[in-house]
Amino acid sequence: MNHRLFKESPFKTLISFHKLIETLEEIALSDVDYRSNYAKSLLKEIEHIPEFRTGIEDLAIITDNKKLIKNLLADLFPTALTNNEIKAVTIPFQNITFNYTKRFKKIVKNAGNFDLTIRDFNEDQFYVLSCILILNAYYKQNFDYNKPLFYDIPDANGVIYHYRILYNADFIEIYPLAEAPDLSSEDIDELMDNFGNVALWKEKFPLESWVLKGFGIISLFDATKESAIxxxxxxxxxxxxxxxxxxxxxxxxxxxxxxxxxxxxxxxxxxxxxxxxxxxxxxxxxxxxxxxxxxxxxxxxxxxxxxxxxxxxxxxxxxxxxxxxxxxxxxxxxxxxxxxxxxxxxxxxxxxxxxxxxxxxxxxxxxxxxxxxxxxxxxxxxxxxxxxxxxxxxxxxxxxxxIEAVIQREYTAIHSSVYWKFKAEAQKYLQTNASNTNYNFKEIVFKEVYPLYGQIDINKSSEHRNNTVKEDLKNQLESILRIFEKSKSIRKIPLLEQQKFEIHSFLGELTKELKADTEQQIQNYIDKEIHPLLNNSIIDAEDQNLVASYFENLDIKTGLFYQARKQFDEAMAIVNKKMADVLDQEQNEAQSIFPHYYERFKTDGVEHNLYIGASITPAQPFNVMYLNNLRLWQLQTLCKMELEHHRLKKVLPYNLEVSSLILVFSSPISIRFRMDEKRFDVDGTYNARYEVVKKRIDKAHIKGTNERITQKEKITIVYSHQYEEVEYLKYIKFLQFKNILEPAIEQFEVEELQGVYGLKAIRIKVMNTDENLDTTYTYKELLSALD
Structure with missing residues (x-):
């Protein structure tokens, strides 16, 4: 337990046992022998410590004489009650305590590292109450300040107990020093009407202008369950x-x-x-x-x-x-x-x-x-x-x-920017009657919002996945063939040549494009034909190490080799997590531009959707400048993600390249929360073109070629209108000026897609330097630089 004294006090505090000593001196002169002898013995023990009578300022004296103090206070702290009473020596309203009863010690011990401080009791209250103590004791006033004081003390299990505090000040005397002003009745009346004016109390009772000499006794009782409140x-x-x-x-x-x-x-x-x-x-x-x-x-x-x-x-x-x-x-x-x-x-x-x-x-x-x-x-x-x-x-x-339960049940987890609207609907439901099963929940719609879509995609992820599957299967089959060649006992099996022939046939298939069922066929063959053979008891003891080494390389879940795929899966997970972390971190700052809806998805890469508009944040006036600012933020963020990936490539267990894509769509749309799917989607056939473009654009080619519009380490910006091209070229020039993008700019038309015509694109490469990773700029800076 820690002791903490208030720094400012009207008192110069002297812990003294002088009143108790005076009582002992009277007992020593009495005619009752056993009492007189006991008092004389105690007085003799304390003769060498004059501070017990004159006043103790150094608390070390108390620490060094605990046993003697306990004997001195024995009449006030009877041994028979030490396990029942919660009592100690103290100075009123201060946090210094000592000479605890056993029950008090147990409470303090169970509390652990705990400050024994009075609940809701600050330095100002301490000062004023100390002054009221002077008024009542020295000036014979009768101010009744009956605010109960409590200690809130945890037990060993962390349960808080509330103890009411009672003070006994019979062994304290209070007297003024020379610097203490003599108060008139007018002064006392003024203080009476200004309880909260601490400066006035300090003026009438300057710091350490009075002496508080003696000691008090604090008694606690457990009021945790007894309060009428x-x-x-x-x-x-x-x-x-x-x-x-x-x-x-x-x-x-x-x-x-x-x-x-x-x-x-x-x-x-x-x-x-x-x-x-x-x-x-x-x-x-x-x-x-x-x-x-x-x-x-x-x-x-x-x-x-x-x-x-x-x-x-x-x-x-x-x-x-x-x-x-x-x-x-x-x-x-x-x-x-x-x-x-x-x-x-x-x-x-x-x-x-x-x-x-x-x-x-x-x-x-x-x-x-x-x-x-x-x-x-x-x-x-x-x-x-x-x-x-x-x-x-x-x-x-x-x-x-x-409210949360209603939202989770009826809507699912909701982004903070639109949470207010779901909460309002849930509250309406509770206010009408939460037991009304016929209540029709209103669909949440946000009209006239501007969409922003972007992705950073892992290039040729399906091809990489198929290659690693083939590599693992090939390694496993070749490992089985090596066991067949080296094992003397297996070579004696009549069907061995047939097994070799089938394994070589599978290896031949793995040199071609992987079919949908190839992996399953090979796995079934190994499980049903090869593994029973390798587990057969006819295998000699000297061949067991070969077989054991093979089984150690199998994945527990699939029963196949999983080395190459594991490296690919781990690399994919690392890239996705890092890209998502960068996006989420930057998104926190983007919300300060203007609150907007944000969602992202991890697939073979990371996609994100943003929606911004007045209907999402009706409490703030919306201006298209915020949309422009968010577009610049999106481009900068994809640059950071590209650079982060460039850093990661040096440590990835499997080499993966990424490409980035932004879809520019300047027409405002409406989004509706689909109750059946528990997610937002575009609302109405007029707005469906945005979703069509978004789903088909990432696999598109440059018009008249077989070249994909996305390339590794490059960002492709797809748009429809001339003014969108002008806007993004400004952003690109600005980021080139900041040495984030390389000087070359590619511009081309996108091939016609089913139901989508007239798309164009800009493609730029991010400089592979690390110093730009922590650099962010605002739309205002962009405009200033361009001007």
């Missing part, structure tokens, strides 16, 4: 069985707590994404909202109808009105005050419920009596807010889980 946690927002009874129980808890018989409670949830207050979405949740009245949701900017939301929304501070009728007389407050008065609200508190800085909702407490709710008793909410926060957070988590 647990009733609040079990009732808040419960929507099962009898919701009206639950709401009434919750209201009664608050009425008892505030001692206000006509107190009513409401709640409004906060939607951070849409900046709105919303009601509880479940039909059975009867708790209403005084902000929303009968509305389902209301924009935050309108919720208070002119009243300042800064405290509630931005700084997450509570908003109180002690007299609504007086509040209504202030210009700008009339509308909101009228709404409150119409609901017979004469005083109210609106308290933000936040977790780790995130606003979850607002608890609304209202009364039909003026001045019943105010900024003073509003502070009592601090006693129960942690439980409300935990309950509301759990409720919010449950709600989000249900």
């Amino acid at each position: 647990s009733n609040l946690k079990s009732n808040l927002l419960r929507s099962k069985k009898d919701p009206e009874e639950n709401d009434n129980t919750l209201e009664n808890i608050f009425r008892s707590f505030f001692k206000i018989p006509d107190l009513r409670i409401g709640i409004s949830l906060y939607n951070d994404e849409e900046k709105t207050f919303t009601k509880l979405p479940f039909e059975k949740a009867k708790m209403g909202s005084f902000i929303l009245q009968n509305k389902t949701e209301v924009a935050c900017c309108n919720a208070f109808l002119g009243c300042s939301l800064n405290k509630l929304l931005e700084t997450q501070e509570l908003f109180t009105i002690s007299n609504v009728e007086a509040f209504a007389q202030i210009p700008g407050n009339e509308n909101f005050a009228q709404i409150l008065l119409e609901q017979n609200i004469k005083s109210c508190i609106f308290t933000p419920i936040a977790k780790e800085g995130k606003l979850l909702g607002v608890i609304e407490l209202v009364s039909g009596t003026a001045r019943q709710l105010n900024s003073i008793n509003a502070n009592n909410l601090n006693l129960i807010l942690p439980n409300i926060v935990n309950t509301l957070e759990r409720y919010n988590t449950d709600l989000q889980n249900q």
